[in-house]
Amino acid sequence: MSENQTRKFSTHRLEINMSYPFPTIVGLLSLFIFVASISLLNLPDFDLDIYLPIGWEPIVVGEELARVIRTLTTRAAVASILNSFYISLLLIPLLIAFNFALSFSNGQIRTLVSYPIEKRDLLLVKSGVLFILIVATVTLGGVFGLVFFYPFTIDVVVLGQFLVPLWITIFLMIASCMFIAVLSRSAPVTAVGGIGVWFGIYVLLPLQSIPSFIVNILYPIFSAMNYVNHEPGSPGYFLGTTSINDVLLGCGAALALGALLLYLSVLVFRRLEV
Amino acid sequence: MEREHLWKSLFVLGIVLVMISFSKGTLLSERGGILIYENSAYRGYLLHCSEEPYLTLDVQQDKLVSLYVMTTEESSRFIDGIPIENVSIAFSLVNISEYSGLMNLGGQGLYILYVTTFNQSESSIEYDYLTYELMVSREVPHFWAITTGLIFLALGSLLLYLRILESRRVKV
Amino acid sequence: MSDYVISVQDVTKSFGNVKALDGLSLDMEPCILGLIGPNGAGKTTLIRVLLGLIKPDSGSASIFNSDTSNTSRDFLGRIGVLHENPYFPPLMTPRQYLTDVGFLYPQRVSADELLAMVGLSDAADRKIRNLSAGMKRRLGLAQALAGKPKLVLLDEPTSNLDITGRDQVLRLIVEIHQQGKVSFLITSHILSELERACHQIAVIVNGKIVEQGSLDELVEKHTQCRFRVISSDSLKMEKILKDEQGIIDVFVDGSKSVIIEVSPDYVENIESHLEELVNGSDIKFYGVENTGTLEDMFRRLIGHE
Numbered sequence: 044m045s046e047n048q049t050r051k052f053s054t055h056r057l058e059i060n061m062s063y064p065f066p067t068i069v070g071l072l073s074l075f076i077f078v079a080s081i082s083l084l085n086l087p088d089f090d091l092d093i094y095l096p097i098g099w100e101p102i103v104v105g106e107e108l109a110r111v112i113r114t115l116t117t118r119a120a121v122a123s124i125l126n127s128f129y130i131s132l133l134l135i136p137l138l139i140a141f142n143f144a145l146s147f148s149n150g151q152i153r154t155l156v157s158y159p160i161e162k163r164d165l166l167l168v169k170s171g172v173l174f175i176l177i178v179a180t181v182t183l184g185g186v187f188g189l190v191f192f193y194p195f196t197i198d199v200v201v202l203g204q205f206l207v208p209l210w211i212t213i214f215l216m217i218a219s220c221m222f223i224a225v226l227s228r229s230a231p232v233t234a235v236g237g238i239g240v241w242f243g244i245y246v247l248l249p250l251q252s253i254p255s256f257i258v259n260i261l262y263p264i265f266s267a268m269n270y271v272n273h274e275p276g277s278p279g280y281f282l283g284t285t286s287i288n289d290v291l292l293g294c295g296a297a298l299a300l301g302a303l304l305l306y307l308s309v310l311v312f313r314r315l316e317v
Numbered sequence: 318m319e320r321e322h323l324w325k326s327l328f329v330l331g332i333v334l335v336m337i338s339f340s341k342g343t344l345l346s347e348r349g350g351i352l353i354y355e356n357s358a359y360r361g362y363l364l365h366c367s368e369e370p371y372l373t374l375d376v377q378q379d380k381l382v383s384l385y386v387m388t389t390e391e392s393s394r395f396i397d398g399i400p401i402e403n404v405s406i407a408f409s410l411v412n413i414s415e416y417s418g419l420m421n422l423g424g425q426g427l428y429i430l431y432v433t434t435f436n437q438s439e440s441s442i443e444y445d446y447l448t449y450e451l452m453v454s455r456e457v458p459h460f461w462a463i464t465t466g467l468i469f470l471a472l473g474s475l476l477l478y479l480r481i482l483e484s485r486r487v488k489v
Numbered sequence: 490m491s492d493y494v495i496s497v498q499d500v501t502k503s504f505g506n507v508k509a510l511d512g513l514s515l516d517m518e519p520c521i522l523g524l525i526g527p528n529g530a531g532k533t534t535l536i537r538v539l540l541g542l543i544k545p546d547s548g549s550a551s552i553f554n555s556d557t558s559n560t561s562r563d564f565l566g567r568i569g570v571l572h573e574n575p576y577f578p579p580l581m582t583p584r585q586y587l588t589d590v591g592f593l594y595p596q597r598v599s600a601d602e603l604l605a606m607v608g609l610s611d612a613a614d615r616k617i618r619n620l621s622a623g624m625k626r627r628l629g630l631a632q633a634l635a636g637k638p639k640l641v642l643l644d645e646p647t648s649n650l651d652i653t654g655r656d657q658v659l660r661l662i663v664e665i666h667q668q669g670k671v672s673f674l675i676t677s678h679i680l681s682e683l684e685r686a687c688h689q690i691a692v693i694v695n696g697k698i699v700e701q702g703s704l705d706e707l708v709e710k711h712t713q714c715r716f717r718v719i720s721s722d723s724l725k726m727e728k729i730l731k732d733e734q735g736i737i738d739v740f741v742d743g744s745k746s747v748i749i750e751v752s753p754d755y756v757e758n759i760e761s762h763l764e765e766l767v768n769g770s771d772i773k774f775y776g777v778e779n780t781g782t783l784e785d786m787f788r789r790l791i792g793h794e
Contacts, residue, residue: 053589053592053593054593056589056592057589057590057592057593060578060581060585060586060589061578061581061589062578064578064580064581065322065325065326066325066580069325069326069329069330070329072330073329073330073333076330076333076334076337077333077336077337080337080340080462081337081340084337084340084341084342084455085342085343088343088344088345088346088347088362091345091362091363092347092349092360092361092362092363093360093361093363093429094358094359094360094361095358095359095360095361095396095431096358097357097358099396101396101397101398104396105393105396105397108361108363108389108392108393108396108429111363112363112389112427115363115365115427119365146576149576150572150574150575150576151576151578153542153572153576154572154575154576156540156542157540157542157565157568157570157572158565158590158593158594159563159564159565159566159593159594159595159636160565160593191459191461191462191465192342192365192459192462193365194425195365195425195426195427196365196427316537316542316543316544317537317542317543
């Protein structure tokens with residue numbers, strides 16, 4: 044890497060070495076591999092049967108066979124990432140609380156802004172590194188589990204239809220928790236607030252009074268899962284039928300909302316006295 | 318420092334994989350039924366199996382069933398009308414009321430497990446219903462998981478050993 | 490464009506009801522400046538204003554003619570800082586940390602060179618959480634020098650260091666200033682050390698600079714009435730001097746030495762005055778000398794304020 048490139052990523056490098064030492068990264072990866080694998084090993088087996096009556100119609104039964112194979116494929120893809128995503132609901136607010144909010148009181152922010160690092164860059168790097176870490180470990184964990192336990196069900200298109208909304212959902216969660224952290228500058232408030240907001244929304248989701256477009260924006264991953272794998276037990280099942288437009292609009296709106304929250308966080312952070 | 322990270326990573330991942338390999342995985346747990354007179358009807362169950370899954374079958378009332386396991390490709394041929402005798406069967410059990418044991422399928426992949434009734438023409442009841450309990454579970458430990466886990470542990474140990482040798486050489 | 494390294498004009502900063510800086514003005518030439526003051530005087534607040542970490546309520550501050558409210562990368566690239574309670578990532582090693590910090594600056598000193606400078610070469614690969622408080626202080630100094638700065642702000646740089654460590658740090662500061670033309674702004678409670686290293690002193694009390702100038706001039710100005718009386722018994726001497734007219738303050742400073750502050754009239758014939766006092770007693774009077782230390786000056790100024 045040239046000198047200029049090394050300097051360009053110097054803030055990222057410092058942030059990774061400072062906040063996410065090797066044991067944290069390996070620990071996260073191992074956790075998500077474990078969760079994804081156990082989820083796949085305990086995949087539900089309902090609705091994976093076909094019936095061939097006497098004198099069956101080959102076309103009808105053939106279609107039924109294709110349906111159950113598709114069901115298994117999508118169910119495996121969902122299982123490989125869904126439980127890891129639930130863990131992220133806890134993990135992201137906690138990581139932001141301890142790696143960012145706490146750094147106001149322990150002197151880390153004061154030390155870092157005394158270096159030639161723009162405040163904007165500092166906040167974006169902290170968010171960006173966490174985003175890449177969570178996305179990479181959840182994705183790798185899921186893919187690893189699928190490769191080991193369901194290799195013949197891997198469908199890249201199906202996986203892509205889950206992974207992109209998953210990444211966007213994670214981005215939105217990180218942006219919102221960063222905003223809480225910048226406003227509160229308190230690790231407990233960030234942790235409790237972040238977990239409370241995201242778990243609270245999750246618990247309230249199935250309530251009929253919440254419009255489906257709100258769900259599509261806040262949890263694009265659930266609307267994507269419902270679109271690809273609409274069956275009882277799927278987290279977005281209560282949404283009813285979800286179209287591809289719902290998923291795309293939800294992803295776009297979630298991206299925009301996340302970007303707005305990050306922008307507001309930068310604005311507030313730049314004006315903060317450290 | 319990178320080599321230190323590498324052997325520690327291999328150790329941790331190896332331990333995780335070995336732990337996962339001992340996790341029980343039930344592929345199918347079914348309480349099914351089939352009408353006896355429909356002795357050429359089949360109920361099929363889709364499974365993603367390892368090479369040697371464990372099968373437990375228990376047919377109620379001492380009735381008899383036949384069981385055939387084939388790949389999805391062979392299943393498609395069978396569905397299209399090829400007689401079962403002309404289809405490549407990975408595993409079969411004919412005229413049994415109970416079974417517990419491994420199924421040697423010859424490879425990991427997607428399979429359909431068909432259950433069908435034995436010809437009960439001697440039965441005096443026209444519409445007799447047969448129920449069975451069927452369970453298929455993965456072999457424990459999972460072969461690929463434990464193999465990969467042990468390879469990672471071995472590589473990690475090797476790197477650690479090389480590191481110890483190197484540090485002793487430096488001290489000398 | 491002024492030649493001042495630091496220029497602060499009438500800066501005021503309050504935190505709620507507490508006025509931390511009260512119309513503070515300070516001009517610093519290229520030198521080693523010692524900033525002294527009692528606890529809560531505003532030293533750390535001033536440093537934070539200079540770094541742009543906090544915005545003053547009124548007034549202006551600039552470093553190298555750049556307004557400190559514009560904390561651009563270039564501006565901070567010429568400054569090194571050691572805060573009073575710095576944060577170091579516990580799981581990194583000094584070598585890793587100094588390497589990463591160095592890359593933040595357009596110019597940098599290698600980690601090995603920095604570690605050798607501050608005497609941490611042996612601990613280069615130890616985790617920071619396993620370093621002693623003194624070693625962490627040295628690491629702090631090293632990271633302040635990582636970017637080849639032109640100005641270094643040091644808040645209590647020698648705290649937690651043993652006497653050898655303090656000597657080493659002070660010598661290093663003086664060396665770097667002489668060789669690299671680097672200016673230092675140092676705050677410290679150990680005034681004897683500032684005396685050894687600083688060219689200029691600024692005294693801050695209640696958020697204002699009450700005195701600023703060359704070290705020697707200030708000490709002479711504020712301690713011309715301060716003397717050390719050497720005798721055979723300082724306790725008995727102190728008793729005699731306490732009630733003497735013309736002696737404003739007296740305290741024991743060792744088994745044979747007493748420090749006195751006298752009125753200006755007393756200064757002229759002080760030796761004969763003291764000889765007269767001990768005449769007839771069993772105390773032997775050995776001599777009197779003008780004390781003139783920074784500590785004495787500071788005590789006098791704080792006493793008056």
